[in-house]
Amino acid sequence: MKRKENAPTMKDVAREAGVALGTVSKVFNSIPVGEDYRRRVEEAARKLGYQVNSYARGLKTNKTCSAALILPDITTPFFSALAQAVCQELSARRYKTILSLTAFDPQAEQRCIQMVQQNKVDGIIGLTYNPELKVDPNLPYVSIDRHFSRDVPCVASDNFGGGQLAAEKLLELGCTRPLFLRSWAEVPGETDKRWDGFASVWRQRGIDCACLQLNDAEGLAPFRDFLSSHMDGGRLAFDGIFCVTDALAVRIRAMLEELGPRVPEDVQLIGFDGTRRFAGEGFYCSTIVQPITRLAETSVDLLLQEDRSSLPSLVCLPVQYAPGGTTRE
Amino acid sequence: MKRKENAPTMKDVAREAGVALGTVSKVFNSIPVGEDYRRRVEEAARKLGYQVNSYARGLKTNKTCSAALILPDITTPFFSALAQAVCQELSARRYKTILSLTAFDPQAEQRCIQMVQQNKVDGIIGLTYNPELKVDPNLPYVSIDRHFSRDVPCVASDNFGGGQLAAEKLLELGCTRPLFLRSWAEVPGETDKRWDGFASVWRQRGIDCACLQLNDAEGLAPFRDFLSSHMDGGRLAFDGIFCVTDALAVRIRAMLEELGPRVPEDVQLIGFDGTRRFAGEGFYCSTIVQPITRLAETSVDLLLQEDRSSLPSLVCLPVQYAPGGTTRE
DNA sequence: TTGTAAGCGTTATCAC
């Protein structure tokens, strides 16, 4: 797989145009140059099919106009929407996106970091789980959803507020027997706060809130067991369930409909993420919507910030509630 | 956003290790070198935190170990699965992926091509719609799902075979009044063959096959009109529908359930793509599954093929049928 | 084997 051996270079353009090398460079950097010179250079470049070699340029300028995006996965609706938003945002600022997938593997995460560092990206936006990730402290880094350290800015949705919002909605919709369900507990992170926020509201009202949090590996069976053990004469002990993600909510809904209780007539369900099936379609379920576009914008903003001495260490973005058929309204 | 001004270079490592520059280079290229030299160099590199600058390397070697992936979008389940597979496959071969999103905009497609050409990627894998896309003929290019020209290899699913398969399944499941539905007709491409294949089977059996193909902009309303105008006393004129994508099938299903006919009891539905809601979950609907992983592998294979003189101009990969709840079995 | 030096395609600093 050999690339063109003799792609035209600035030197060729200079020769063709009969001007000096420096002049050609100036033309391609929008530095003032005599009008007829510019014309000659542009003509020659077009004729030769010349393209700037941004590698050579980067070597000189120490800037590559590229950023790495490190994500566990891109098929999960939330991650894919995030990837799309970040990629678009970078592109809008004329940055290329180098995409690295880690499959939640801490070692792969470290390898990705290495790789993109060698590639001299101008910065990294990462959603990673390795608590002891080593990254060049001189390379701008923005962490999404995970808190790293004081000097690595983290941008996340307002997970605590989202949890509160879910509880308030459920209250408003008449629920009095709440349940919180969570799976795939990862390293301690921003996501924990969804439960904290949810629980705080019920506590304040003096209402007991049930809760089942499962570890990664346990699968979904325990949820089914839990639910069916809380059925009494075809009636579920809960009338409002908050699931830590839309993905979980969808599965729980399926379980419930199998078990008997109807959604949303007998039990209402709220998820978290606000992902959609297909672009332009509705939500999977009633949900707390993460501001994915703003998440992306903010991350890129922070990443490209010239002055890195006074960055916030955490930016929390507001979430919204959206009905999606699993609540009564 | 300034990168570290004084990242250690080979020169620094050489000085630190007390060896010549060339020796350091050899160590990092696994070229034999005295054992104690190697050790000294490695030690020095670790101490300084040295990282190869792959830009400088690429400048010299004319190889960047990176490929561009150009896609319309990454939130659509099919595209996101494809992106993930391609990215993983490239990564397995130590290639970086530069992701460019075009939003189906022919001009954006051209801009992406420009951009990645300037970045001197080693090749491009593109799923594009611009029929007159200009790409450097010396740059390896593989087109997914669209046929370009004789000298640009295209890899696609066996769309014709998939159409046949859908028809055969429907027949096998007892359907006798088939309908084909398609939306978002793009430029003529591989996708057209789904209908060709589907139709051919019915024609062969002497069965009439109804068909409604809509243009991009018309939206979904005409489908609803069509369906309801083909209802007679609560009964639909069709008992088997083949939709050009899963996305369409899901929407049609929703329409049908609103209109009256039950899926799959009264009418069976087959989609195309084989995408899933969440990783590890079932399909959206009964469907013809595209071999996404093989699509990705093949594309990367072809892209990285050293000998570009004898590449196939089209590789068709086999599809499979998978039940997903919208057919009776 | 190890060291030296000439580029790779740019940009940037100068004199002109």
Added chain:
DNA sequence: GTGATAACGCTTACAA
């Protein structure tokens, strides 16, 4: 405003 020329960090003959 223009044109040589020296880097940038690396690979690679080729000389030692």
